[in-house]
Amino acid sequence: MIIERRMTKNPVTITPDASVVEASDLMKKEKVHRLPVLDKDKNLVGVISEKDILFATPSPASSLSIHEMAYLLSKLTVKKIMSKNPVTISKDTPVEEAARLMVDQDLSCLPVVENGKLVGIVSKSDMFKILLELFGARHFGVRVSFLVDDKPGTIAAVSRVISDAGFDIISFGTFMGTDPSNAICTIKVQGCTKEKLTSLLSPLVKEILDIREA
Structure with missing residues (x-):
C-alpha cells in the first residue's frame, strides 16, 4: 500500500502572513489539528499546529489583560511560529515507511509533495485508520x-x-x-x-x- 491511497488529498492550507488567530479559527472550522503553510507560489514553506499556537499563547498567569493578549495574537503571524522546512514524502511512499519516519522523528504529520507542490497530508490519525484496516477491526x-x-x-x-x-x-x-x-x-x-x-x-x-x- 502506498500513501497516495490513504492520504488526505487537497488539505486545507494557510499562508505565512495570516495571523495566528486566523490559523486557530480555521483549524476549529475545518476540524483539523495542523495546517500546511503555502507561499504565494503554492510552495510548501512550513506547517503550523495547535501545539505551536498553544506555545505562542501567553500564559493565563500573565499580567496581560484578555484584550491585550487577543491583540498580541492578532498581530502574530503564522510564519513566526510555524515549523519550517518540514519533512515531506512523495505520494508513492509505502505506508510503513511513512509510519517509520513519523515514529523515528516524532512527527505528527507528513506533507505529501509532488514536483514541489503539496498534494496531500498524512497524520497520526490516518495511520491509526490504516491500522484498523490492516487488522480488519x-x-x-x-x-x-x-x-x-x-x-x-x-x-x-x-x-x-x-x-x-x-x-x-x-x-x-x-x-x-x-x-x-x-x-x-x-x-x-x-x-x-x-x-x-x-x-x-x-x-x-x-x-x-x-x-x-x-
Missing part, C-alpha cells in the same frame, strides 16, 4: 495470535490449512517474537469457530497466545 471474525518458528514456509502452511478448510482470512500481521528464532502472528478469520480454528492451528504453531471473537 471493522469486520467480525475470530481473531487469534500465535507463536511460530521464524522459518520459510510456516506462514504459507498456516494460510493453506485455513484456506483448505474453506475459511476466509481477512487480516494477517506478523510481529517480532520472544527471541530471533520465532515470530508472533495475529490473524482474523471469518466463517470459523474458535474451537475449529484452534484445532487447525495447534499442529502448526508453537503456542496459541490468544483467541477470541472480535
Whole structure:
C-alpha cells in the first residue's frame, strides 16, 4: 500500500502572513489539528499546529489583560511560529515507511509533495485508520495470535490449512517474537469457530497466545 491511497488529498492550507488567530479559527472550522503553510507560489514553506499556537499563547498567569493578549495574537503571524522546512514524502511512499519516519522523528504529520507542490497530508490519525484496516477491526471474525518458528514456509502452511478448510482470512500481521528464532502472528478469520480454528492451528504453531471473537 502506498500513501497516495490513504492520504488526505487537497488539505486545507494557510499562508505565512495570516495571523495566528486566523490559523486557530480555521483549524476549529475545518476540524483539523495542523495546517500546511503555502507561499504565494503554492510552495510548501512550513506547517503550523495547535501545539505551536498553544506555545505562542501567553500564559493565563500573565499580567496581560484578555484584550491585550487577543491583540498580541492578532498581530502574530503564522510564519513566526510555524515549523519550517518540514519533512515531506512523495505520494508513492509505502505506508510503513511513512509510519517509520513519523515514529523515528516524532512527527505528527507528513506533507505529501509532488514536483514541489503539496498534494496531500498524512497524520497520526490516518495511520491509526490504516491500522484498523490492516487488522480488519471493522469486520467480525475470530481473531487469534500465535507463536511460530521464524522459518520459510510456516506462514504459507498456516494460510493453506485455513484456506483448505474453506475459511476466509481477512487480516494477517506478523510481529517480532520472544527471541530471533520465532515470530508472533495475529490473524482474523471469518466463517470459523474458535474451537475449529484452534484445532487447525495447534499442529502448526508453537503456542496459541490468544483467541477470541472480535
